Amino acid sequence: xxxxxxxxxxxIKSVEPLSVTSEEQxxxxxxxxxxxxxxxxxxxxxxxxxxxxxxSAMSSKQWSAILDGDEAYAGSKxxxxxxxxxxDLTGFEHILPTxxxxxxxxxxxxxxxxxxKVFISNTHFDTTRANIEFSGAEAIxxxxxxxxxxxxxxxxxxxxxTKKLEELINKYGRENIGGVxxxxxxxxxxxxxxSMENAKQIADICxxxxxxxxxxxxxxxxxxxxxxxxxxxFEDKTYRQIAQEMFSLADGCIMSAKKDGLVxxxxxxxxxxxxxxxxxxxxLIITEGFVTYGGLSGRDMEAIAIGLRExxxxxxxxxxxxxxxxxxxxxxxxxxxxxxPIGGHAVYLDAKAFYPxxxxxQYPGQSLVCELYIKGGIRSVEIGSVMFGKYDDKGxxxxxxxxxxxxxxxxxxxxxxxxxxVIEVFEKLIEDKDSARxxxxxxxxxxxxxxxxxxxxx
Numbered sequence: 001x002x003x004x005x006x007x008x009x010x011x012i013k014s015v016e017p018l019s020v021t022s023e024e025q026x027x028x029x030x031x032x033x034x035x036x037x038x039x040x041x042x043x044x045x046x047x048x049x050x051x052x053x054x055x056s057a058m059s060s061k062q063w064s065a066i067l068d069g070d071e072a073y074a075g076s077k078x079x080x081x082x083x084x085x086x087x088d089l090t091g092f093e094h095i096l097p098t099x100x101x102x103x104x105x106x107x108x109x110x111x112x113x114x115x116x117k118v119f120i121s122n123t124h125f126d127t128t129r130a131n132i133e134f135s136g137a138e139a140i141x142x143x144x145x146x147x148x149x150x151x152x153x154x155x156x157x158x159x160x161x162t163k164k165l166e167e168l169i170n171k172y173g174r175e176n177i178g179g180v181x182x183x184x185x186x187x188x189x190x191x192x193x194x195s196m197e198n199a200k201q202i203a204d205i206c207x208x209x210x211x212x213x214x215x216x217x218x219x220x221x222x223x224x225x226x227x228x229x230x231x232x233x234f235e236d237k238t239y240r241q242i243a244q245e246m247f248s249l250a251d252g253c254i255m256s257a258k259k260d261g262l263v264x265x266x267x268x269x270x271x272x273x274x275x276x277x278x279x280x281x282x283x284l285i286i287t288e289g290f291v292t293y294g295g296l297s298g299r300d301m302e303a304i305a306i307g308l309r310e311x312x313x314x315x316x317x318x319x320x321x322x323x324x325x326x327x328x329x330x331x332x333x334x335x336x337x338x339x340x341p342i343g344g345h346a347v348y349l350d351a352k353a354f355y356p357x358x359x360x361x362q363y364p365g366q367s368l369v370c371e372l373y374i375k376g377g378i379r380s381v382e383i384g385s386v387m388f389g390k391y392d393d394k395g396x397x398x399x400x401x402x403x404x405x406x407x408x409x410x411x412x413x414x415x416x417x418x419x420x421x422v423i424e425v426f427e428k429l430i431e432d433k434d435s436a437r438x439x440x441x442x443x444x445x446x447x448x449x450x451x452x453x454x455x456x457x458x
Contacts, residue, residue: 006323009315010412013060019043026374034454035439037369037379046377047418048410052345053218054100054258054265055410059310062262062303069299074290078298078305082268085305089240090217090247092270094277096284099295101218101256102127104269106134107283108254109178111276112212113137117178120168121216122160123147123188124181126387128216130447137178140168147189148401150339150350155230156195157341158186158223160202169209179212180205184223184246188383190404191219191343193226196234196246203249212276215253218267220246221260221311222344225321240312252276259345262307262411266300316412320344323419324409330423334430345408351384352403355436360385360399362438362458368405368429371436376425381406386441387450 021029021044033039037050048055070077083095098104105128109119113135124132124139132139142164146154160182169177182202184194206213224242228234234242247253252271257263269284271277281291288295296304310316321344328342337353351365358364365382372378381387384403392398407422443454 006319006326006416008323008412008415009319010059018046020046021377023374026377030370030373034442034456035366035370036450036453036455037373037381038451040373040379044377045373045379047414047422048379049346049407049422050379050381052259052408052410053256054263055413056258056262056264056307057410057412058262058264058303059306059412061310062306065302065306066299069297069302071298074292076292076298076301078301079292082301082305085308086268086270089244089308090253090270091244092247092252092272094271094274094281096269096271096277096280096291097294097296097301098267098269098284098288100258100265101216101254101267102131103288103295104254104267105131107280107287108214108252108269108271109137110135111279111283112178114178116176118168118172118176119178119181120165121181122158122183122186122194125183125187125216126448126450128181128183129388132178134447141188142168143186143189147186147192150190150337150353150402153341154192155341156193156198156226157339158184158189158192158194159198160194162198162201162205165202166205166209169205169211174209174211177209177211179214181214181216182250183216185219185226185344187219187345188388190339190348191346191406192339192341193223193230193344195231196227196242197231199246199249206251212252213250215247215250216255217243217247217253218256218259218261219345220255221317222321224312225317225344238312239314239317243312257304257307260308260311261304262311263300263303266296266304268294268304320411323416327407327409327419327422331426334423334426336426336430339404347407347409348383349405349407350402351382351405355433357434358436358438360403361397362440363403363455364438365403365405366439366455367436370439371429371432372405372425375428375432376422378407378422378425381408382450386453 115136117137224239257266328347337350339348355364365384388400
């Protein structure tokens with residue numbers, strides 16, 4: 001159907017009340033949270049765009065399956081169902097269940113990493129980079145040049161620079177490359193998709209140099225949508241077939257099922273090679289749980305098995321991508337600087353361009369997330385120098401490449417009227433943007449500081 005109205009291809013069966021607060025209340029709540037939205041109580045949030053991870057609404061089929069969860073410690077029927085679904089989707093023989101994606105990252109990259117090792121990605125996300133660096137290894141990002149131009153159009157802006165990939169492998173030596181990680185879609189790069197051609201080129205390079213090639217595939221259904229509609233030769237393939245083709249190029253994958261698995265908790269690590277699987281299985285048993293449940297309950301596995309099937313539904317994906325684009329297009333037409341084209345799971349705002357009067361060492365992205373909450377009760381996340389900035393030997397900030405704010409939209413949660421409200425809040429933000437103030441960090445941990453750092457106004 002070709003209509004202008006974007007309608008949700010589902011009906012509401014259960015509702016949860018939202019907390020409506022005043023601006024005066026929100027100013028107090030934010031101050032109590034040390035100006036870090038991660039520290040806000042969810043009951044104080046009206047529209048929660050902090051993340052699309054684990055915040056989806058599950059379907060009636062998923063909720064029904066939960067009641068059938070087999071909680072046996074070993075050989076659970078629910079595990080066999082989930083394992084079969086993942087094998088069919090990925091084509092990988094060895095499936096390791098984990099409580100979420102970062103557990104798979106810790107197991108795989110902890111084993112392959114260590115001092116002197118290097119991991120290369122189109123863009124590592126926060127937990128991926130943290131798990132790699134925690135092992136003592138180095139994480140290097142090589143997105144294509146177009147990704148650094150927020151408003152420049154490119155159909156696959158999430159692609160990896162394959163020329164740089166080969167240069168880095170030669171520079172460090174193939175024996176020192178822990179792995180090449182292709183994140184689809186490229187979350188930190190604006191939720192931008194990766195082409196099948198780019199994935200094939202990476203696979204060929206990795207095969208040639210005998211280097212491990214892994215997919216971070218938590219949004220692979222959304223990535224498949226873009227391949228079908230933007231890349232020649234995929235018009236007649238289903239979204240699932242496209243995903244299966246991309247999996248066939250890799251040596252393994254890690255998935256946080258909290259995204260395109262359409263569940264609130266869960267993930268997995270899937271591998272092609274027996275020896276690597278054996279080593280990771282040892283770590284899984286030590287840290288997560290037995291091989292047939294990992295960190296999951298039987299009911300979690302039931303929900304994942306169904307979610308991995310539902311996410312490739314054509315009507316769902318059309319609605320998912322188009323509704324995200326709708327918000328981005330409205331903001332773009334209002335003059336809000338952002339990453340173009342709009343990504344699949346989120347709208348990424350260019351905070352540095354929105355607040356040109358706030359220097360990067362005063363974190364314009366953090367200013368924008370705070371203003372969004374104060375003005376409209378919208379919680380979002382900074383993806384800039386708070387999340388990815390580092391310090392030099394003298395303690396001076398080395399800024400991130402971009403100062404972004406991500407509006408990550410939960411799947412099957414908010415309706416069109418919620419999105420219209422968000423657009424209205426931005427009208428107020430634009431009116432008052434010259435009065436926004438920067439922040440300084442007054443307390444932070446060594447890793448993943450954006451989760452728990454404390455701020456105050458400069």
